[in-house]
Amino acid sequence: MSATSASRNPLSVLKRHLHVACAATALLVGAGDLAGAADLNALIWCDHSDPALLQPFEEANNIKVNVKEFEGTGAGLAIVEQSQPGDWDVMVIDSIDVPRGVEKGLFEPLPEDKLPFADLFPQVKMDGSTIVGGKRYGITEKFGYNTIGFNKTKVDPADMQSLASLTSDKYKGKVAIYDYYLPVIGMAALAIGKKTAELTEADLPAIKAELLKMKANAKLVGEVTASQTALATGEVDILVGGGEWVTAGLAKENPALDFSIPKEGAVLWSQSLAMFKDSKNKDMALKFIQYIMSPEGQARLATSSCYWGMPSNTKAALTDDQKKTLRFIEQPQFLARAQAYPAPNADLDKKMQDVWTEMLQAQ
Amino acid sequence: MNTAQNNGHALRWALVAPALGWTLLFFVLPFIAMGLSSLTAHEGGGFTLSNYSQFFTNASYWQAMVNSLQVTAIVTVVSVLLAYPFAWILAEMVPVRWQRLALMLAVLPFWTSYVVRSYSWLLVLAQNGVVNRALTGSGLISEPLQLANTRLATTIGFVHFFVMLLTLTIFANLKQLSPSYRRAAADLGAGPVRTFLHVVLPLTLPGIMVGAFLTFVLCIGDYITPQILGGNNELVMPQLVMMQIGRRGDFPLASALSIILMVVVTAAYLACARWLKIERT
Secondary structure (H helix, E strand, C coil): CCHHHHHHCHHHHHHHHHHHHHHHHHHHHHHHHHHHHHCEEEEECHHHHCHHHHHHHHHHHCCCEEEEECCCHHHHHHHHHCCCCCCCCEEEEEHHHHHHHHHCCCEECCCHHHCCHHHECHHHCCHHHHEECCEECCEEEEEEEEEEEEECCCCCCCHHHCHHHHHCHHHCCCEEEECCHHHHHHHHHHHCCCCHHHCCHHHHHHHHHHHHHHHHHEEEEECHHHHHHHHHHCCCCEEEEECHHHHHHHCCCCCCEEEECCCCCEEEEEEEEEEECCCCCHHHHHHHHHHHHCHHHHHHHHCCCCCCCEECECCCCCCHHHHHHHCHHHHHHHHHHEECCCCCCHHHHHHHHHHHHHHHHCC | CCHHHHHHHHHHHHHHHHHHHHHHHHHHHHHHHHHHHHCECCCCCCECCHHHHHHHHCHHHHHHHHHHHHHHHHHHHHHHHHHHHHHHHHHHHCCHHHHHHHHHHHCHHHHCCHHHHHHHHHHHHCCCCHHHHHHHHCCCCCCCCCCCCCHHHHHHHHHHHHHHHHHHHHHHHHHHCCHHHHHHHHHCCCCHHHHHHHHHHHHHHHHHHHHHHHHHHHHHCCCHHHHHHCCCCCCCHHHHHHHHHHCCCCHHHHHHHHHHHHHHHHHHHHHHHHHCCHHHC
16 A cells, blocks of 8 residues: 555544544643642632732742632532542632531641631631531631622611511512522521521421512522622612622622611621642642731732622721721621521531522412 | 455444544443432432432422423424524525525524623613613503513523524525425415415424424523523523532432433423434424
8 A cells, every 4th residue: 555545545544633633632631730730729719710819829929820610519529529639729618618528538627827817807717617626627718798788779778677678568579589598598597586507497487488478579589690780780679698799899880789787687608718638739728828818818809809708807908998898897796796607417408408499489 | 245345344433433432421421420320319329219209299399390391382382483484584585695694694693602692681671671661761661571580581582592593494494495396386276375384384394393302402401591581580490400519519319300301301302203304404
């Protein structure tokens, strides 16, 4: 067979293309490994993807922070389970879910002496969930409230001091509900006088009844973007489950948006940073956590373009305007009235989600 | 078998192998994994059928399937009813030299991101959106209608997308139809309506059915449109599946619900298989 005829044989062509494809793949994989070795890999929520937050750290340490966003602890842990040990260095996680990562053997204890625990708001240290077996696995980096977000030019701010307003005829069709079952179930529990930290299965029928009353008044149940858009565009005037995380970021464009901590209380949310036990770059991972917890890092995280929230470090380098928008000075009173984020066990969690599903399907 | 035949046989397998490998790797194996996962308990990991039994015993799960089927049926029927005359006009009334441009304009919305298009509809249908402003401005209504965050909004978003898809499949079918069929019908004394009902429509049925089936499959499995436009005022199956994954990471239940959805799609395929002649569209 001549060289020319061989080159025209479809099998030879296919074989040659396969060789080229294999070589290209090997190059890409090799390049990927090289890039991975020099980088810090972080599983994050969207507020950590803001270049204004990451760039100063990257420049100071001459490192690239590779981020992967996820929504929901289940989805985040699934990403980790599908990865190789050592693929990830740090993770942002709901503070109440830190034990889930510890149970799976994923996290490394954090060195308390190298992190500014003394500067944190005491109520957001979340020792109950960030300390497991006497060791600290997570540090709260940001927090806020699932409460009532509203447009103060459209509703009576005095009404927003009570959760009962959410189910009153006065605001029928003017309400949106944030689509996340745990905090809103927490709010429903507060509305019927239950403590969020003590919820049991026996409380679910009453909570469901309250949720159905809220749904009857609501125009929509939306995830972050949808509920934020609904409030910002005037589609609704009240957001159940909203708070500074919705209103603060929009304050410049829409100063009429505000939030209240009603007399019944609000649900305290918080997010933590954890380090992976199998991280190949633990020193840099710790540096990243230290940066995020520093006054500068805290200010940038608190005012991230994705969503604002309160920095857990009392020394966060926020401007006066930013502090005013976040109502920084009022935090001690707010925290005193806030209740814990519901942290159900797996069985109760499932039942709560089913109650939420029933609420969504109710007409 | 001689050497030439052997080579030909090997070549055919070599050419088919990538497609077979692809299907095996990205459909068969994941499907088996999903099937095994659906039979596993979320907590503990033992064998269980409870992921399936939950669907039949939990009314709100069952309702998600009912909602999915209702929305899909409405979208499919409305899309066919709108797309057929549209394709007919393109194929029969638009001069041939303009047909390419007309088709391109018809599918122009495909060029926009699906998510962006859905959010655009949300703004159009919102309380302060174009539609409500036009209706209140013209005095037809005094109070804005709730159009966004409803099943109607979901249906509009879907129909906007699938009319384009159906138009393409029906147009292709109409163009393949030889004019001699219509001439023969006319020679035999059939008027335009009778020719359409007894000749054109039956011959274009495969195109309609292929488009309708694609609409059904894509619509019943879509998460984005109902999530953005439906306002979560009711759940459809893909939303229910996603809900199991988000916080709790209940992949076994999500797998079981996905397989149930696949069974429904398979049943729909079998129901209209006799009309599904994809090679003719």
